[in-house]
């Protein structure tokens with residue numbers, strides 16, 4: 071199916087289809103210089119398919135892992151485009167997970183003040199979350215995503231076949247974002263995650279993308295509503311930086327302490343089905359400190375997202391001590 075993200079002149083199509091990478095030459099404009107950015111852990115065949123369909127392809131293969139999302143690799147990508155004579159009419163294609171998507175998108179956003187960017191996400195997390203919305207970034211000085219830009223892709227190709235090579239825990243990590251979308255805005259989707267076999271991953275992924283589409287279309291630059299996508303992330307980011315666990319696993323834990331008892335009981339079932347953790351053994355004070363470093367305060371309070379009943383949510387302003395109590399419940 072094709073989902074149109076309506077953002078005026080920055081609108082674009084998201085194609086969600088098994089095998090759609092093979093159709094890339096007819097779906098994307100590759101009749102120009104194309105910088106394909108991927109990493110060593112992404113099966114090579116995907117970048118090769120894009121390369122074969124391009125008029126002049128240049129492939130940059132980064133070492134896998136979050137450590138590559140940095141200024142040094144960003145500079146290498148920009149230098150490569152400069153050396154190869156890329157102009158404003160050429161483009162960048164990300165082929166990989168959210169790490170590759172974020173740095174490649176930022177390179178596209180900054181080269182000659184912005185050139186076309188296509189995203190071909192190949193992890194469930196990047197398909198469900200980072201593929202749309204236009205957030206691009208690198209990490210700097212130990213802080214995640216601190217240098218970045220909003221730069222919408224020209225098109226997104228979600229080939230759901232690509233996740234067949236992902237390890238189980240990476241699938242679980244992506245499922246956390248799908249469960250999140252259900253919790254904040256789609257009770258029916260949440261119901262699917264509670265009932266194994268009631269829907270395919272493709273179906274759940276598409277529904278969660280519809281949630282993200284609605285939110286991004288009404289608040290492209292996170293002035294308000296888009297904050298609801300941070301459900302589980304306020305505390306989750308703290309857990310992620312202290313434990314080093316996968317993003318989705320930390321978000322899953324972060325969600326468990328930001329909802330009513332009734333919602334929590336149902337959420338725990340959905341998380342267990344997805345193979346996600348429901349408890350964690352770590353220093354809660356460290357999580358609290360890490361959360362404070364990560365979050366901007368407004369009048370001494372932090373915006374967080376609360377779910378009373380799966381399918382609806384609200385943004386609440388909490389004092390740091392209130393969040394500390396929530397962290398202690400982990």
Ligand SMILES: NC(=O)c1ccc[n+]([C@@H]2O[C@H](COP(=O)([O-])OP(=O)(O)OC[C@H]3O[C@@H](n4cnc5c(N)ncnc54)[C@H](O)[C@@H]3O)[C@@H](O)[C@H]2O)c1
Pocket residue numbers: 109110111112113134135136139166167168169170172192193194195196199200201202203204205206214215232233234235236237240243317
């Ligand atoms: N821009 C956004 O809106 C947004 C949203 C959420 C997360 N993010 C960012 O996304 C990143 C996390 O994304 P991620 O979880 O995809 O991590 P990732 O990009 O590091 O990918 C995880 C691992 O999977 C491997 N991989 C990728 N595709 C594969 C495939 N098809 N088969 C087998 N292995 C494959 C990669 O080599 C990597 O080792 C973080 O940097 C996070 O900040 C961005």
